[in-house]
Amino acid sequence: MCEVVSEAVSEYVRGMAAGVLRAALSVLIAELDEIIRNPTLSAERKVEKIKALLYGWIVGNKLPIWEVRSEDGLVMMEVKSDESGRNQKI
Helix, strand or coil: CHHHHHHHHHHHHHHHHHHHHHHHHHHHHHHHHHHHCCCCCCHHHHHHHHHHHHHHHHHHCCCCHHHEEEECCEEEEEEECCCCCCEEEC
16 A cells, blocks of 8 residues: 555656746747847847846856757756666767
């Protein structure tokens, strides 16, 4: 019985975390869209504002930017798996 309850709670928490992530990404996308669609900003100013916005999100959410890099035009991020301990590229 404990295993069933534990599994149900784990699934519920994963679902909540996914919902929070989707909400946070929706906010970020809305902020990016607002900058991009602003006709009064020059292209250079839009780039500056987007860089500042992304930096603010990185710092505010304590994201490990040193683990993110560009490889062959794709953004790669190293993630340590809790189960195996091996690094995975996403």
